[in-house]
Amino acid sequence: MSASVGETLPGTGIQRRLVLVLAVAAGLAVANNYYAQPLLATIARHFNNRAAGLLVTLSQIGYALGLLLVVPLGDLFERRRLITSLLGISVLALIVAALSPGLGVLAGASLFIGLTSVIAQVVVPLAASLADERERGRVVGTVMGGLLIGILLARTVAGFIGDLFGWRAVYLLAAMLMVALIVILRRELPEYREHQVSSYPQLLRSVWRLVCEERVLRYRSLYGACVFAAFSAFWTTAAFLLSGQPYKYSDRIIGLFGLFGVGGATAAFVAGRLADRGWARPQTAAFLLCTLLSWLPLRLGALHLFPLVLGIILLDLGAHATQITNQSEIYRLSPNARSRVTTAYMTAYFIGGSGGSLVGALMYASFGWSGVCWAGAAFVSVAFLAWIAEGP
Numbered sequence: 001m002s003a004s005v006g007e008t009l010p011g012t013g014i015q016r017r018l019v020l021v022l023a024v025a026a027g028l029a030v031a032n033n034y035y036a037q038p039l040l041a042t043i044a045r046h047f048n049n050r051a052a053g054l055l056v057t058l059s060q061i062g063y064a065l066g067l068l069l070v071v072p073l074g075d076l077f078e079r080r081r082l083i084t085s086l087l088g089i090s091v092l093a094l095i096v097a098a099l100s101p102g103l104g105v106l107a108g109a110s111l112f113i114g115l116t117s118v119i120a121q122v123v124v125p126l127a128a129s130l131a132d133e134r135e136r137g138r139v140v141g142t143v144m145g146g147l148l149i150g151i152l153l154a155r156t157v158a159g160f161i162g163d164l165f166g167w168r169a170v171y172l173l174a175a176m177l178m179v180a181l182i183v184i185l186r187r188e189l190p191e192y193r194e195h196q197v198s199s200y201p202q203l204l205r206s207v208w209r210l211v212c213e214e215r216v217l218r219y220r221s222l223y224g225a226c227v228f229a230a231f232s233a234f235w236t237t238a239a240f241l242l243s244g245q246p247y248k249y250s251d252r253i254i255g256l257f258g259l260f261g262v263g264g265a266t267a268a269f270v271a272g273r274l275a276d277r278g279w280a281r282p283q284t285a286a287f288l289l290c291t292l293l294s295w296l297p298l299r300l301g302a303l304h305l306f307p308l309v310l311g312i313i314l315l316d317l318g319a320h321a322t323q324i325t326n327q328s329e330i331y332r333l334s335p336n337a338r339s340r341v342t343t344a345y346m347t348a349y350f351i352g353g354s355g356g357s358l359v360g361a362l363m364y365a366s367f368g369w370s371g372v373c374w375a376g377a378a379f380v381s382v383a384f385l386a387w388i389a390e391g392p
Contacts, residue, residue, distance in 0.1 A: 014130045014139055021188045022127045023143045025083075027150025028177050029119035032090060033059050034154035035174060036110065038252075039167040046167065047103045055110045060354070062114025067121065067346050072203045074122045074339030080189040083122055084182050090116035091178045098171035120147050121346055125338035126192060128331035134276060137328035141272020144324050152261045159252055207340045214333050214341075219390045220326040221345050223284065225352025226383035227291055230376040231319040232353040233360030234298065234312075237372050240364055246303060260309055261316035271321040275328035284325050285387055291318030292380040299373040322383075323349075352379075 036043070036055050043055070073082055093112035100106035124143050131139040158170045211217060242249045242257065267287075274283050294314035301308025330341050356379060363371035 014127070014132070014135070018130070018188060019127065019139055019142050020146075021184060022123050023146025025181055025185060026120040026123045026143050026147035027153075028181055029087070029090070029123070029150075030117050030147050031150040031154035031157075032094065032113050032174055032178075033063055033117035034151055035158040035170050038155050038159035039162045039170060042162060042167050043103075043106070047106075055107060058107050059110045059114030059117075062111040063117055064347075064350055066115040066118030067343055067350060069204075070115065070118050071121045071343045071346070072207060072340050073200075074125060074342075075337055076200060076203055078191055078193045079122065079126045080185065080191055083119055083126075083189070084185055086116050086119045086122070087178050087182045087185070090119070091175050091182075094171045094175035094178065098168045098175065120150075121342050122339065124327065125331065125342045126189075128327075128338055129192065129335070130190070133332075136331060137272040137275035137324075139272070140328050140331060141270075141275075141324045144272075144320075144327060148320050148323075149262060152258050155258050156256060163252070203340065206337065207343050210334060210337060210340055211344050214330075217330050217333060217341060217344060219386060220330050221348035222386050223288070223322060223383045224326050224345060224349040225355075226379045226386070227288070227319050227322045227352075228349050229352040229356030229359070230291060230295075230379040231315065232356035233363070233372055233376045233379065234315060236357040236360045237364040237369070241302065241369055247305070257312065260312045261320075267317045267321040267324070271324040272328055275325050280325055280329050281392065284322065285384070287318045287321040287325065288380060288384045288387060289318075290314055291322065292377060292384065294318060295373045295377040295380075298376070299370060302369040 036059065040055065070086070089112065093109045093116060097106055097109035097113065100109060124140065124147070127139050127143045128136055161170050161173060211221075238257065239254050241247070242254045271283065271287070274280075291314070294311045296311070297307035298311030298315065301311055326345065330345050331338055333341055356376075359375050360372050363375045367374075
């Protein structure tokens with residue numbers, strides 16, 4: 001492996017500038033998967049087709065395929081070339097989306113946009129590999145902070161740009177950002193390739209083997225899946241709550257509620273630093289309790305705005321900090337298999353989120369907002385019971 005001029009070698013430390021570049025790259029890449037959400041109504045009207053809601057589903061399917069099939073390639077190919085190649089495909093998909101003559105073409109482009117947005121999950125293990133052992137939690141926390149802020153801001157930014165310039169402008173702007181990212185990463189990223197590589201089929205089989213062999217990975221995947229299930233249950237149904245009585249907010253105002261989560265995303269930086277100091281287990285309990293307790297003000301938020309906002313802040317803080325703690329811990333495992341570890345963890349995380357969205361929607365339809373709150377609290381309770389079972 002070789003390093004670019006001015007950069008440090010993998011595993012010996014990482015410059016702050018490169019950490020910030022990776023954080024921005026993760027945030028911009030993952031944002032591509034969320035731009036469409038506030039634009040769905042506009043796109044449906046443009047094509048006179050109510051099936052526009054399937055665009056989000058297709059992008060999520062693409063993301064799931066990327067987690068399973070693309071992210072493990074980080075342990076097989078040189079990372080800089082892999083990342084910039086995926087960005088190139090992302091540029092093409094975004095341009096096709098912007099120029100789509102019909103919903104079918106846009107749907108196909110959405111699938112590839114979702115698939116290539118897993119670039120963020122290639123960037124995070126790269127940052128962990130480049131970092132020194134003593135700073136790994138801080139570095140992962142910073143890069144994940146960028147990723148989380150990208151998710152939180154994507155909906156708001158897309159909503160405003162869509163209102164001003166139309167939905168196609170959002171995809172064109174995203175494509176231009178990806179081109180700029182390719183140029184920057186080609187210049188800033190060191191060349192990096194894992195020492196131990198294998199064939200692609202062996203690579204995929206080894207993901208399951210890692211799950212079987214690594215106890216920490218299994219528990220951390222369970223914590224992540226449960227917390228993300230609770231998180232998704234809330235955000236899937238929040239629009240129903242906020243658009244009805246007593247709030248009756250517009251789509252743009254509802255989108256702004258995502259900004260309350262930015263404060264929670266900053267917990268990523270603190271969580272990473274604490275994990276570096278050996279606090280991973282106690283801080284996991286603290287963050288799980290924070291997530292669990294958030295459902296009390298969220299329940300009161302059915303009628304009152306202040307507790308709702310407080311609950312959102314607590315939920316996001318606990319969920320994001322738990323995520324960073326989990327990733328700080330799993331990246332201490334199998335140094336030559338960090339991309340595969342990411343695949344195993346994020347697949348469980350994604351399954352949890354999908355399940356949480358489904359349960360949240362069903363509970364809201366059957367029992368209203370209180371049903372969503374009970375389901376969210378139950379998900380986190382399972383994670384806390386697992387933490388007790390894991391032991392010291």
